Amino acid sequence: MLEVTRRRTLQALGLGGAASVAGCASNAPTADGSAATTTVQDTSTPAATDVDRIAADPTDIPDPIDRDEPTEHDITLRSEEVTAEIEDGVTFTYMTYGGQVPGPFIRVRLGDTVNLTFENPESNSLPHNVDFHACAGPGGGAEATTTAPGETAELRFQATYPGAYIYHCAVPNLDMHISAGMFGIILVEPEEGLPEVDHEAYLGQHELYTDKAAGTDGHHEFDMESMRNEEPSYVLMNGEKYAWTPGVHGPAVTAGTDETVRVFFVDGGPNLASSFHPIGSVWEKLYPDGSLSTEPQTHIQTREVPPGSTTIATMNSPVPGDFKIVDHSLSRVARKGCMAVVRAEGEERPEIFDADPE
Numbered sequence: 392m393l394e395v396t397r398r399r400t401l402q403a404l405g406l407g408g409a410a411s412v413a414g415c416a417s418n419a420p421t422a423d424g425s426a427a428t429t430t431v432q433d434t435s436t437p438a439a440t441d442v443d444r445i446a447a448d449p450t451d452i453p454d455p456i457d458r459d460e461p462t463e464h465d466i467t468l469r470s471e472e473v474t475a476e477i478e479d480g481v482t483f484t485y486m487t488y489g490g491q492v493p494g495p496f497i498r499v500r501l502g503d504t505v506n507l508t509f510e511n512p513e514s515n516s517l518p519h520n521v522d523f524h525a526c527a528g529p530g531g532g533a534e535a536t537t538t539a540p541g542e543t544a545e546l547r548f549q550a551t552y553p554g555a556y557i558y559h560c561a562v563p564n565l566d567m568h569i570s571a572g573m574f575g576i577i578l579v580e581p582e583e584g585l586p587e588v589d590h591e592a593y594l595g596q597h598e599l600y601t602d603k604a605a606g607t608d609g610h611h612e613f614d615m616e617s618m619r620n621e622e623p624s625y626v627l628m629n630g631e632k633y634a635w636t637p638g639v640h641g642p643a644v645t646a647g648t649d650e651t652v653r654v655f656f657v658d659g660g661p662n663l664a665s666s667f668h669p670i671g672s673v674w675e676k677l678y679p680d681g682s683l684s685t686e687p688q689t690h691i692q693t694r695e696v697p698p699g700s701t702t703i704a705t706m707n708s709p710v711p712g713d714f715k716i717v718d719h720s721l722s723r724v725a726r727k728g729c730m731a732v733v734r735a736e737g738e739e740r741p742e743i744f745d746a747d748p749e
């Protein structure tokens with residue numbers, strides 16, 4: 392592992408943006424946001440992929456905390472620039488934490504200490520870092536973790552307030568890096584923990600700004616102009632079109648009709664707020680902005696989640712079926728790929744819902 396050198400990092404911040412992203416970006420921005428000239432390749436066919444699936448598994452969440460004392464966590468976050476499919480036949484070069492979108496779910500308890508190792512491997516082409524909204528300190532740790540390819544940085548912080556918080560990349564082109572996938576959740580549980588539930592799911596919404604319309608076959612390159620205009624080609628949950636729905640990777644979570652599902656939702660943005668809604672249900676208990684030091688709201692149909700924020704919300708369905716989790720700005724669902732599914736299994740309850748009454 393190479394030692395962190397400030398000079399090398401600063402050099403990379405100035406020059407790194409001009410390098411192509413994994414060899415296939417013809418318009419990667421420089422530090423001042425202008426387009427750089429790099430190799431032009433044929434993008435009418437999909438590029439070779441580095442990972443089979445960019446969409447984070449929504450059930451890959453550390454277990455709820457059952458502990459009375461603070462502890463320390465040794466956590467490694469690795470920035471990875473990887474090419475993957477947005478949908479069949481459409482590729483994009485993402486920037487990620489750990490090769491997935493959203494990044495790994497980090498779970499600690501109020502008073503715990505995080506010993507973070509932040510890796511920017513040699514195989515990357517750009518500087519990266521991480522800003523934790525759960526970290527009380529300058530930049531949420533962004534400056535302390537700013538690294539060029541080949542460098543590693545360390546950061547230590549204590550979780551001094553409870554809640555579900557976003558973490559995200561915060562280099563000068565931070566909107567581009569978040570749009571390319573660099574965001575995730577760090578959950579700081581209150582001392583008394585969270586109410587017990589049967590299932591938990593982790594979903595992250597964000598926008599992709601590419602040089603082609605959604606659904607156009609081939610390799611999509613990042614497009615600075617459409618990001619400047621806040622006109623994304625895709626709006627996604629977990630980084631892929633309809634990633635966690637039956638037609639793609641399957642439902643995000645399957646629960647019994649007598650069970651409760653808790654959804655941890657983060658809006659990476661970088662620019663669009665989500666109108667977060669479960670079709671055919673309501674959020675039974677919802678913690679606005681992921682705040683765990685205020686009482687939850689109850690029976691909420693749609694809740695705005697701004698970019699750079701989260702919500703924690705529970706749902707259950709007394710009747711079986713597939714419940715679509717959407718941004719109720721519905722063109723993003725119908726045209727731009729934003730949806731996940733929670734499946735409920737159990738006996739029909741015609742006294743509650745009857746699709747074919749006599």
Ligand SMILES: [Cu+2]
Nearest residue numbers: 519520560568
């Ligand atoms: Cu980054």
